[in-house]
Amino acid sequence: MLPPILQNLRIPVVASPMFIVSGPDLVIAQCKSGIVGSFPALNAREKDGEPPLLDAWLTRIAEELDRHNQANPDRPAAPFAVNQIVHRSNARLERDIEICHRHKVPIWITSLGARVEVNEAAHDCGGIALHDVINNTFARKAIEKGADGLIAVAAGAGGHAGPQSPFALVQEIRDWFEGPLLLSGAIATGRAILAAQVMGADLAYIGSPFIATNEANADAGYKQMIVESGAMDIVTSSLFTGVSGNYLAPSIRNAGMDPANLAEADASSMNFGSGSSKAKAWSQIWGAGQGIGAVRGIEPATDRIDRLAEEYRAAKEAVSRR
Numbered sequence: 495m496l497p498p499i500l501q502n503l504r505i506p507v508v509a510s511p512m513f514i515v516s517g518p519d520l521v522i523a524q525c526k527s528g529i530v531g532s533f534p535a536l537n538a539r540e541k542d543g544e545p546p547l548l549d550a551w552l553t554r555i556a557e558e559l560d561r562h563n564q565a566n567p568d569r570p571a572a573p574f575a576v577n578q579i580v581h582r583s584n585a586r587l588e589r590d591i592e593i594c595h596r597h598k599v600p601i602w603i604t605s606l607g608a609r610v611e612v613n614e615a616a617h618d619c620g621g622i623a624l625h626d627v628i629n630n631t632f633a634r635k636a637i638e639k640g641a642d643g644l645i646a647v648a649a650g651a652g653g654h655a656g657p658q659s660p661f662a663l664v665q666e667i668r669d670w671f672e673g674p675l676l677l678s679g680a681i682a683t684g685r686a687i688l689a690a691q692v693m694g695a696d697l698a699y700i701g702s703p704f705i706a707t708n709e710a711n712a713d714a715g716y717k718q719m720i721v722e723s724g725a726m727d728i729v730t731s732s733l734f735t736g737v738s739g740n741y742l743a744p745s746i747r748n749a750g751m752d753p754a755n756l757a758e759a760d761a762s763s764m765n766f767g768s769g770s771s772k773a774k775a776w777s778q779i780w781g782a783g784q785g786i787g788a789v790r791g792i793e794p795a796t797d798r799i800d801r802l803a804e805e806y807r808a809a810k811e812a813v814s815r816r
């Protein structure tokens with residue numbers, strides 16, 4: 495049984511947080527279209543001496559969604575989520591938790607580390623906490639530390655993907671966990687959303703297809719590369735952040751490197767002190783998951799979500815006809 499906050503979505507989808515790419519424009523469009531929108535807290539970066547941008551973003555999101563709900567009581571906006579990178583190098587974590595707590599953020603997504611106090615802060619302001627994991631051991635630890643739900647990040651996902659098949663990962667977690675379970679990795683069609691549910695997940699967690707939307711904060715060349723690329727163009731490497739992640743091979747080639755011969759980096763080189771590991775050095779290296787073959791153009795997020803909703807409806811009908 496899903497917690498009330500995750501019930502009544504238009505389709506069972508949470509749009510995942512993406513470094514740099516996800517900001518208030520995208521989140522507001524996603525929520526207004528009926529799916530959970532999210533962004534990493536670290537994306538809100540003010541200049542030295544300025545007031546916290548995270549504060550301003552949360553105020554704007556709440557106000558715009560409120561206005562939408564008053565004007566459209568028959569199709570209210572979905573709730574939004576904020577992602578916290580729980581890594582020792584994230585020097586802003588404590589401050590960002592305080593801001594999110596003050597704004598009563600309804601859904602907290604934690605990555606890279608499970609910590610009791612982050613889950614407690616989420617619960618204390620009436621929210622829920624979802625933790626992303628790449629295997630069953632991390633899944634158990636996250637629940638022991640007080641997370642309400644899990645995001646199973648399977649092979650093929652954009653960003654820091656896991657190595658496991660979604661079938662294996664969902665099966666092992668569902669063996670003991672009855673709470674909210676999201677599946678992440680290369681989900682880009684209505685059929686795939688339904689497949690995630692048939693496998694045992696409650697909701698699909700979708701990132702890369704939203705890079706090629708008008709509202710995404712991404713270079714025009716990045717959006718176009720998503721449109722032109724498919725699964726064969728995705729390479730896995732640890733070089734750019736210190737942990738294994740999935741990237742667009744053409745962007746690596748454009749940066750003068752051979753995607754087939756990348757050096758390995760070790761996890762100790764991860765650093766989120768200034769936002770993300772080696773962010774500046776690798777700003778032209780673009781991340782994406784294997785599902786992008788389904789992305790045919792750059793369009794408003796609401797059009798992409800309408801299509802997913804129609805495909806999902808048609809997939810259910812087709813399955814019941816069979």
Ligand SMILES: Cc1cc2nc3c(=O)[nH]c(=O)nc-3n(C[C@H](O)[C@H](O)[C@H](O)COP(=O)(O)O)c2cc1C
Pocket residue numbers: 510511512513515534577604605626647650651652653654678679680681699700701702703780781782783784785
């Ligand atoms: C460009 C990019 C940046 C990402 N940044 C983050 C991040 O900052 N925090 C996080 O928890 N996940 C991040 N992710 C992972 C996503 O949350 C999610 O697991 C993934 O996008 C799902 O796979 P898909 O892209 O194939 O749909 C990122 C993914 C991409 C593609």
